Amino acid sequence: MNKRGMLIILSGPSGSGKGTIVRRLLKARDDTVLSISATTRSPRCGEQEGIHYYFKTHSEFKELIKQGELLEFAEYNGNYYGTPEEPVRKHLIEGKNVILEIEVQGAERVMNYRSDLVSIFITIPTMVELERRLHERGSESEETICRRMEIARRELSRAFRYDYVVLNDEVPLAVERINTIINAESMRYSRMENYIMEVINNA
Numbered sequence: 001m002n003k004r005g006m007l008i009i010l011s012g013p014s015g016s017g018k019g020t021i022v023r024r025l026l027k028a029r030d031d032t033v034l035s036i037s038a039t040t041r042s043p044r045c046g047e048q049e050g051i052h053y054y055f056k057t058h059s060e061f062k063e064l065i066k067q068g069e070l071l072e073f074a075e076y077n078g079n080y081y082g083t084p085e086e087p088v089r090k091h092l093i094e095g096k097n098v099i100l101e102i103e104v105q106g107a108e109r110v111m112n113y114r115s116d117l118v119s120i121f122i123t124i125p126t127m128v129e130l131e132r133r134l135h136e137r138g139s140e141s142e143e144t145i146c147r148r149m150e151i152a153r154r155e156l157s158r159a160f161r162y163d164y165v166v167l168n169d170e171v172p173l174a175v176e177r178i179n180t181i182i183n184a185e186s187m188r189y190s191r192m193e194n195y196i197m198e199v200i201n202n203a
């Protein structure tokens with residue numbers, strides 16, 4: 001069956017567990033890939049070029065924008081983050097679902113001009129739990145954590161723009177919920193239309 005992949009936006013506050021959820025999801029689904037973003041942020045301990053991000057200088061990032069190579073980009077906590085467009089286009093044509101793990105400003109920009117996507121907002125049980133998770137990560141200063149908490153409040157207030165809200169109380173449950181959404185969305189008539197036509201024409 002010749003079927004295009006789905007573009008899936010996954011957002012949620014820093015510390016909501018998006019990264020862990022995405023890793024588990026990718027292990028469970030060979031029909032789904034993650035878009036690797038470009039960023040001007042410095043690599044955290046253990047992060048690798050081309051696996052976690054493409055790490056860019058400010059001028060390199062500006063050049064990507066100028067050349068029209070980004071599907072979307074946004075400034076977050078003093079750094080730029082953006083989605084390279086070409087790999088996304090290629091994967092979708094090949095029939096792979098592509099996950100954009102991005103923050104809300106960039107997500108809203110994509111939502112404003114593409115209707116063929118599925119958007120999922122991952123939420124945490126409470127703000128107290130979010131703060132605990134950010135401290136547990138241990139990779140950031142107190143000041144950065146405070147700023148990320150402030151951003152998280154703003155992000156939660158934009159959750160209404162998304163198709164689905166998934167609670168990450170326990171990672172395996174959150175992964176299962178997202179799997180259910182992807183499976184159901186892939187059976188929408190609009191995504192099955194080509195298949196139906198093939199069945200009719202080959203009858």
Ligand code: 5GP
Pocket residue numbers: 011012013014037038041072073074076081082083101102103104105106107
């Ligand atoms: P972190 O610095 O924790 O890796 O990411 C900070 C925020 O930037 C997260 O909410 C993450 O989802 C978001 N982000 C990562 N890549 C992109 C991107 O390409 N575009 C946008 N708009 N946000 C991104």
